[in-house]
């Protein structure tokens with residue numbers, strides 16, 4: 615029997631029945647990682663899937679099937695690509711292209727990216743400093759879209775965005791989110807760390823709870839979710855409709871399976887008679903299997919050089935949960951090509967390697 619948790623308010627017009635999804639991450643949430651993670655989605659579970667953030671100034675001139683960030687597999691459903699932008703023409707052209715040429719089922723707008731380049735161009739988290747313009751960006755997107763539009767936010771407001779305002783001015787976040795709702799957003803994702811915190815320190819879940827209470831739209835909560843238990847806690851403690859996990863779900867894609875077990879979903883297709891990996895040793899071994907699969911998919915989609923870069927980045931970001939994670943990073947930087955990397959990675963996991971449930975996240 616499936617336990618009803620989250621999704622009190624429907625996401626993607628009710629097509630989503632599984633309240634856990636992968637977060638958009640530059641350099642990580644490409645087709646290869648999405649396929650590895652999707653392999654652990656319980657049978658008959660439907661969730662949403664991100665891309666990396668895509669610059670709306672560049673998208674109109676790109677060949678989506680050949681650009682690494684927009685490569686996709688034919689069977690991928692529930693894709694909600696994330697765009698970065700603030701100009702109507704670029705957004706309109708990008709959104710139409712993503713929907714009609716590429717098959718986007720929703721469009722997400724990035725209002726959380728804190729890097730200098732985004733601030734300079736007045737997009738990403740810079741939009742959180744201007745509630746009216748941010749609402750206009752949603753309007754422009756909705757006007758050009760035949761699919762739902764969501765927005766991903768940070769804790770409000772970013773330092774310096776408002777005069778006389780502290781880092782955690784919830785009244786501002788409420789007003790800001792209301793503006794997005796009025797402009798036609800279909801759901802809001804909140805990563806309650808300030809821009810200054812980047813991805814360190816604690817995510818303030820109380821802001822997710824408060825936003826859920828004052829906004830009628832579905833709320834997706836993000837931040838500090840490292841395990842399936844954390845995902846359940848976030849749903850229970852904040853009342854959010856869905857949980858989004860980034861680094862930890864990239865590192866332990868089977869978190870989808872573990873979480874599905876807690877909610878009474880079936881095992882993933884092809885694993886019908888198995889239980890999700892549990893405990894440091896089983897999880898460490900599963901990490902090794904995922905890594906080999908990721909290497910194969912990266913080779914298939916990206917070619918040697920780019921694949922190597924992407925895998926090294928994946929290992930740097932996700933090995934923090936592993937015993938001897940530093941050695942694995944060493945293995946990946948020393949390998950000259952994909953074949954060597956695959957062989958060395960396989961050897962590395964011939965010994966039992968433990969994976970911790972949680973760790974301090976620094977990247």
Ligand SMILES: Cc1cc2nc3c(=O)[nH]c(=O)nc-3n(C[C@H](O)[C@H](O)[C@H](O)COP(=O)(O)O)c2cc1C
Nearest residue numbers: 637638639640666667726766805837838859860861
């Ligand atoms: C390497 C990396 C790249 C990221 N790129 C994006 C991005 O393109 N768009 C976005 O909205 N957030 C991005 N984020 C933030 C994540 O989506 C997420 O909000 C953040 O990592 C907190 O969630 P987590 O603790 O579950 O990882 C990125 C995070 C990481 C680690």
